[in-house]
Amino acid sequence: MSTAQAREPASPESNPLFLQSVARTLRVLEAFTQLPRPLSIAELSAAAGLDKSAGQRIVHTLQALGYLERSSAGLVPGKKVLYRAFDYLRMNALVESATPVLHELRKSVKERVDLSLLDSTNIVYAVRLQSKRENFPATLVGRRIPTFCSSGGRAMLAALPEEEAMQILQQSDRRPLTPKTITEIPALVDKIREARRDGYALALEESALGEIVLAAAVLDIHGRPVAAIHAAGSLSEWKEETFRRRISPLVMEAARALSHTYKHG
Amino acid sequence: MSTAQAREPASPESNPLFLQSVARTLRVLEAFTQLPRPLSIAELSAAAGLDKSAGQRIVHTLQALGYLERSSAGLVPGKKVLYRAFDYLRMNALVESATPVLHELRKSVKERVDLSLLDSTNIVYAVRLQSKRENFPATLVGRRIPTFCSSGGRAMLAALPEEEAMQILQQSDRRPLTPKTITEIPALVDKIREARRDGYALALEESALGEIVLAAAVLDIHGRPVAAIHAAGSLSEWKEETFRRRISPLVMEAARALSHTYKHG
DNA sequence: TTTACCGTATCGCTAACCGATACGATCGAA
């Protein structure tokens, strides 16, 4: 096509119903994912692929609406984004029913337990009950990590039709998060097969060093994986085998209790 | 043509930098606050004050971007909103330093403890460590309740210049949340004065029946209130006086530990 | 079957937005 200088890279949605003004707005808010610090208008504009003027207008509007705030060092996300997360969480029946189950689980395993949701190549933490002091961002709701290298992600991949799982693996950005992250497709396929056999998945220091995580998938009424229950321990306190033996039945039971109940989708 | 009927109510921002396309986009996402259930395109459009076509386009785009998802019963918020909340939380230095403090506090009071942030007429919960089983939405991050009827809100109002506090009271929608909610300005002024004297605020069944909440304000480096530390107990287990005596020193100490440290603003 | 409402798709018109431009303030380095 000879539109030499296309303004937007022919937005993935060349659908006439796709509004670039909406996409631009959200790209501004998404800038903080790459640059998690107070940003200037110019930085936000650049990160969103906008010129100064467009950035100025969008920032001004988002600020007026409470989705951006001014701090002494620049613009930061506004409290309104928390309201939107609340809307998500309160409407999610799975999050609701998982909360008491996770509390029970937390009591018996005495380690950090989480509920994560499958979002294609990533998983997002939706409920988190931490135990000890840990690296701060790692413990927050909304954190996302790649599906392929998390125990929960692999537990869900194991419950997906093989073809879909392969697709996700191939679409994933498989850069390692730690030196121990498994990144080769064949090795990952092995781990997934293992998870399918065992009913749970295990990740050893793949997203954080010193951390052992065990997870089982939560299935919806059609048998599709929609979430996972995680339990995370420290390798300074657990041997792999003990962790598997003691924790896996509890995690699997919790996941089973939540499976097949709601339509979740 | 006589544009007799202005399309938008001359948006609060008649500033030429205010983009109505941005405002429309966010109004769609905000619809779930009023109507927390799966919605159709028509419902979302109506809630956002848009016609069917505009709604269709915005919904289509938000869905393509992951900010809306289709469930069996209609459209619901998408997981991307959780990512944005994560961006907020991880960048907030106060949230970060409050997390270990809250864990300590949680250990000594053995009740639910929260960190809330002041957002004018509302407070938002940013960190929550719950104890027992409770009414579900009431325990979520991102939940917002009116400043005037929460202990944390009143603790912060007490730390604000009198004039500003009055302004917030007057701007507030003071409909009661429970039969015990105090809604009269003079009575609220009394409660705020009391909080100023004591260094903490108390709310008895004002946002939930059977609940007693005690809170102290966290001040920024300029002495302005930016957040509050809450501890919530059940009236079936606590007498007011015991709660005050046992809990208030701990909550005040936690709030003091966080005050005057960061620029927070 | 009828009716109502759903999601989806089309298309010409136009005003909302674009983006180039300019101005004053601030801050560090020279």
Place this chain on the structure above:
DNA sequence: TTCGATCGTATCGGTTAGCGATACGGTAAA
């Protein structure tokens, strides 16, 4: 102090992105 760089802010005519009226097919309840 004087630059130069970069910040936020403000203005304005041209045009394109988006508006909104309209239409179509499917589905579910009456």
